[in-house]
Amino acid sequence: MTDTASKPGQTEVWITGIGLATSLGEGLDANWAALSEKRINVDEKGFAPFIVHPLLPVSFDSQIPKKGDQRQMEAWQRIGVYAAGLALDSAGIKGNKDILSKIDMVVAAGGGERDLNVDTGVLTAEAKGANAPGFLNERLMSDLRPTLFLAQLSNLLAGNIAIVNGLGGTSRTFMGEEVAGADAARIALSRIASGESDIALVGGSHNGERKDLMVLYEFGDFNLRDKFAPVWARKDHAGFALGSAGAFLVLESKAHAEARGAKPYAKLSSVVTDLARRKQSGDMEATLEKLWDKLPKRDGKGAIISGATGAEPATSEERGFLTKHADFPVRATGTMFGHTMETQFPLGIALAALSISRGALFPPNDSTGTEVEMQGAPTQIVVVGAGHWRGEGMALVEAV
């Protein structure tokens, strides 16, 4: 197990910026309003029989002013650059060259957004008999847009954020589905807590409106079909509905934040991650229990924000874990935002910090009774992220 907890002598790490662009809207107010009103944005028709949570359209110009920059990106990157810009705005450091020239970046990314017309063009031509040895080569040479590669490379989300915002610190891109988002937060936190870094931009983005991704997840029968239901109500109708979202956080040492007069939404006290073998039933639940025990002491008013996907058996195992901690009211982001893969964990941290800063946990949105009302202001929220196939992460977000 690897963990990052603030140790004696280590600096406190604050969340001083949050940027959200999701299927519920852009910015903190719009997302908070939608959560409070239990609004969910799902498209059951566009990708039928599959279901997605589409991005609520945003004006990319406001965060990516150059059209040339926008053209160099595919949707997943535009969403991420947009959300990263919102996070820098929220932290009050947009355009602050002194800070941006040294800010460290840890980004969780997938990639590979494909040109579906090129793919089907090749496959149907082959189905009609095209079988010359160089057929694929020639079609790819003539049909692929040269710049598409850059829109596919995982590290080009970070690259585009740096270009658009003029960032000049370190830049690391973690891959590996859901837990990549947790590890990105873990490494950024540990670097700041140990004094290796003062300030970091952490997050991810995902375009769920992609048939090439649906093919990949359909291989494992992971896509939710036909009818939307809250993640806890999918046991006999398992699967996840992909969601589009960008979620970025500005993490900062307390001293650095105070020196520039920045106010925290919350503090990020700990992030722990692990890789359960998931060979036997109960492996994952046991790993979640271990991670829970590694978090710092919880003696405040607590809640849990879960990234449960709705896929099985992971969701049932996670529910087994949650049942043992029933004194913590639970919220599943997958119900409201869909499954945003690498972005789900940063999104969970963002919503935890937002809930703490607004003095309330957003209301339950669930038909099974797994989610219950919470009275009063949460002071400690545990973010849980268990991947649909591999990888487990947990974070503790606390009131400052």
Add this chain to the structure above:
Amino acid sequence: MTAPRDKLGRPVVVVTGMGITTSLGAGKADNWSKLVAGESGIRTITRFPIDGLKTTMAGTVDFVSVDPFSSTGLSERMAELVTQEALEQAGIGAKGDFPGPLFLAVAPVEVEWPQRRELGRAVGAPDFNYDDLLRISGGGKYNAYHHRFMFGSVAAYLAETFGTKGSPISLSTACASGATSIQLGVEAIRRGETDAALCVATDGTVNPEALVRFSLLSALSTQNDPPQAASRPFSKNRDGFVMAEGAGALVLESYEAATARGAKILGVIAGCGELTDSFHRTRSSPDGKPIIGCMNKTLADAGMTPDQIDHINAHGTATPENDKMEYNTTSAVFGDLLQKIPVTSNKSMVGHTISAAGAVEAIFSLLTLEHQRIPPTINYDNPDPTILFDVVGNKARDARVTAVMSNSFGFGGQNASLILTREPA
């Protein structure tokens, strides 16, 4: 005895195990003997048809078999082989029980053409669209492809096979990925989170689409004949890099932990540095400031000055822009000292192993320190008159080498440098 710390009071990080596979062969011994003999691993591609391609050669690793073949599968198998070699040398932990985390540099993963074609054939009709592909993807028939094409699949396999601790990190910083994997390991040990880390970098992505993608960006050499002469770092007639496959693994430990268990120390990771260039997606800032800053940060991290570096293992891709920019920036950092610093590019022989390059070249740098012999930059017959490096051209050179700087620069403004030394400073 107090634990050795570096000048900044952090644990000294040493290397106790290394494993390598490139187009030259498997293992350190084979690679090193061929490298100093000036052999090239670049050959005409036989894995798939080359008709219609502008570039028809690469540094493929054809002696490692994977069935069914996929680039991700090859990356995984090479990573496994080099990790075994590194662990055998390090003699650390127990079988299947490595006492630290895994940091894996790996190429981005996606469904590949053989699998996509299988799906296309399975539709069983001459006309279809993407929805038809999607419709037949489920039902469990292709379950193995889900696992194969998860980004985290290679790391998960390695973590389970070698028993690394915690969540393995899969990372990409493009052509700097290998260096970044080492940097993450160094940082984890310096922070005191672990006494050991396994840093692996692998790339098996010589496939038609990857080749076409780089080709369309005009990044690849097209001097196909003879393939061995295609990669020409620092030459006037260089025309691009040569794609290649390979993997490298390093066992990192704190000096204290390594000496406590009596491990043989192969070298020291004295410094790491990284600096993002926000100028352009594929080109470096014309003033070179980010690269200069990266090298300076690395020197500062090592607590060293330019006069203490006596060899540079260059990024040296042989693209017209990289080599020129690398010379300009390196000379800005080292000034007149540069005349006395021999420089070489391993890519002249093994090609550009992309995600693996930073680790592969760190291992070659450590072998250079061990053997006190610098491998040549082959195909150096027509030096670029504007690149005034002391290039170790064509023949290996014996030299006193105490500290090597190894540089990696990648698309997306990724710059990373390492400083490797024989003994703790």
